[in-house]
Amino acid sequence: xxxxxxxxxxxxxxxxxxxxxxxxxxxxxxxxxxxxxxxxxxxxxxxxxxxxxxxxxxxxxxxxxxxxxxxxx
Numbered sequence: 001x002x003x004x005x006x007x008x009x010x011x012x013x014x015x016x017x018x019x020x021x022x023x024x025x026x027x028x029x030x031x032x033x034x035x036x037x038x039x040x041x042x043x044x045x046x047x048x049x050x051x052x053x054x055x056x057x058x059x060x061x062x063x064x065x066x067x068x069x070x071x072x073x
Contacts, residue, residue, distance in 0.1 A: 003073035007066045015059040022052045 001007070026048045028034045029041070036044050065072065 001071045001073070002062070002065055007062050009066070012059070012063055012066060015055070015062065019052065019055055019059055022048065022055060026052055 025034070026045070029036070029045050029048060035041070064070070
């Protein structure tokens, strides 16, 4: 439980699926399969990378909470 929020396995599955989609978008943008021109490309790539980092850290934290049966808050 994290601040009264119970971590369930289905939440971790949805989080992992969302991260996989973000990673796929990041790869496709990097390979220029999804094309943006100029500064827009750099901005989209940068924000996709930050979003991927933020969601993966949250996903890892929730996985640790679930695996170790921790209660926080």
